[in-house]
Amino acid sequence: MSTVKIISFGRLKEILGPDFEAEAENTDQLLNQLTEKFPQLKDLKLGIAVNQKIISENTALQNNDVVALMPPYSGG
Amino acid sequence: MSTVKIISFGRLKEILGPDFEAEAENTDQLLNQLTEKFPQLKDLKLGIAVNQKIISENTALQNNDVVALMPPYSGG
Amino acid sequence: MSKIKNIFQNSPVSPLFIAESITKHSAKTEIGAHQIFLGQIRTDEIDGKTVKAIEYTAYEDLALSQMAVIREEIFSKYNLTCMHVHHSLGIVKAGEICLFVFTSSKHRKEATLACNEVVERIKNELPIWGREIFEDETHQWKTNQ
């Protein structure tokens, strides 16, 4: 188990609130935990970055990793 | 025979000088006259407008028509 | 590693800033063509409610490193003299400008294609979010088409 920091943006920040810590071995496990706690996440498209690197597959987490949860971009 | 006004632009104005009058029945005849007087015209690409209407074929001329001789455009 | 340039500012992009940016290029006399894109906030009407502003937030560090990658790829693809990008954060009101993309090149084609591609990539690849604020102070999250 690693302790990681969760940050979120846009619509997801409205749901998840301020940054917080969570414990998980990998990103899939983390997402499952979060979806249990925040069922609204199920219906949302969401991208993940670990330590500012966007990931597309399940990724192992280390202590102090920063996991960013990002809804679809809408800049410009 | 019609008496027409010749105006020219760009490189052609350097060759033909200020506006002048000429007599011709049609644009082909006019161009032949001008090429005899200004042999440099032979080597130049040139567009013609009669009374501000661009023409692509031999066109009959009326008295007081304005014939514009225009080298390829280079605006912008 | 490419140098990270900031593209964010906590205010709308002012026309005067754009003018100053253009003026700075008059010394670069190898430039023949400038292409500028400006994004302006629209008073969209959604279900009878009118957008009066958009509040932008971003994952700034990630956005800036993504932008550095885009910059590098654009410069290796197009023969540009220079390229400038400015995106507002915070509240930008209807009629104000939130995005300014400015590309310059010797001949027109390069600046034009590059400008278009940069705008496209900014909208698709930068972690920036717009919150559309209606006149009754309710909001919805903007989605890019």
Next chain:
Amino acid sequence: MSKIKNIFQNSPVSPLFIAESITKHSAKTEIGAHQIFLGQIRTDEIDGKTVKAIEYTAYEDLALSQMAVIREEIFSKYNLTCMHVHHSLGIVKAGEICLFVFTSSKHRKEATLACNEVVERIKNELPIWGREIFEDETHQWKTNQ
């Protein structure tokens, strides 16, 4: 008949004029995208001589009626909010701006495509001529590629 708008001015296009033109559009809150093209005079080097300015002349009446046709065709092809064109006549020095094309639309694509097409058509279809003046005061006639 379409209304004939003048596009010519006997001076370079100033960045401040561009800023004012942008500012005027802030009241048009249906606009989401502006595309701007600027042509700037380059110090091209030709056979060891450097261009220091271009002197533009035009067959003004014909150019303005051609431009009216282009305007009408562009507005019927693209869903634009507005379009502005300014071209300098007389001497424009290296680093100064001789052409300003400004299109605006609700969504980006229309303004972008229209701007590009208008610039292309201006260069190909308007009877305007540039005389490239070298630093030694000799000249040659500009040709568009």
